[in-house]
Amino acid sequence: MGKAPDHEAGPRMGAKGTLTVLTAGLLSAFCAYLLGGTVAPVFAGIVVAGALVAGNWIGDRHRAQEVRLHLYRVADELVQYRAFTRLLRAQAERIVGLTGEAAMVIAEGLRDMDERVARLAEHVAEIEMEGDDRPSLGYLRGQVSAISEPVVDMVGKLQFQDVTQQQLMFLSRLSLLLDDHIGELTRLLGDRRSLERSARFKELFDAALDDTVMMSQRNDHHRATGVDFVERNGPRVEMFASEGEQG
C-alpha cells in the first residue's frame, strides 16, 4: 500500500472554521466602520474575510482529493486480495479434482487386482482338486491369500478422498465468504456518500458455521473465534433401533 497522504499539510478548517473566519472578518469590518466611520476599513475587512474563506475552501478541496485518492488505492489493493482468494479457491477445486481422479484410478486398480488374484486362487484350488499335491501349490495358495488380504482394507481407506474433499470445499466456502466481504468493502470505499456499513467479518465467519457439520471443522472454528467449547462426536457406529422395531 502507498504512503498515506499527509493530512497535517495545508489549511485545516471545516464548515465551522469557515463560519468563524467569515464572522470574525465581518465583525472586524463592522467595528472598523463604527470606530473610523469610513468605508475603506469595511471593504478591507470584507476582502480579508473573503480571502480566508477562499483559502479554506481550496484547502478542503485539496484534502478531499487526497482522501479520495487514498481510498482508491485501498480499494485497488483489496481487489488484488480478491484475486488471491479466487486463486486459493481454484487451487482447492484442482486438488479435489486431482485427488478424486487418483483415488478412482487406485480403487479401480485394486479391484482389478483383487479379481485377478481371486481367479488365480480358483485356479490353484482346481489344480488341487485334480489331485495335484505338490507342496509348491500350498505355498502358492498362501501367497495368493496374502496378496488378497489387504486389498479390501486399502480400498476402504480410499474413502479419505471424500472426507478431504469436504474439508477442501469448506475452505473454498470460507474463501468465497472473504471474497464477498472484500467486494463489499471495495464498493463502500468507492462510494463515500454511502452510509451503509459492510457486514462485520466475524458475523460472516460465524454464519459459515451454519453449513458446517463436520465436528473437527466446528471445533477448529470454535478455537479460531476464541470460544472455549469442544463438541463431542458420537460413536463411529450407532444403531438407532433394533431389527424387530424396524420390522
Next chain:
Amino acid sequence: MTTIFLVDDSATVLMSMETILKKAGYGVAKATSGEEAVTTLEKGLKPNLIITDIHMPGMNGIDLIRKVRGMGGFQFTPILVVTTESQQSKRDEARAAKATGWLVKPVQPDDLLKVVKQILPNG
C-alpha cells in the same frame, strides 16, 4: 441375492463400499444422488438394505430417508446412514426420519460388514 442400494455423490466411496460388499457376496445397486435413488426405487428396485450419505447436492440423505419412508413398500426397509463425522443434531434428525443406524466415514470394512450382517442376518 441380497441387494444393497448405495447412495452417495462420491464415486470413490461408492466404489469402495461396492468392492467391500460384493467381495462379501452381496449384490449392489448404486445411485449418485437422492433424486436418482428415488427414481431407481420408483422404477422397481427392491433392495434389502439402503445405505445413504447425508451430505449430497440436491436432495440430502435425511430428505431421502423421509421420502423413501413415505413411499409404498419401503416403510420397513432398513436404511443406514454413512457420513462424515457430524454433530449430534444430525444424528437426531436421522433417527427421527426413521433411519436404522449411523456409520462415520471412512467406514472400516469390518465395521460395515458387521453392521450389514446385524441388519441382514440371513443375507
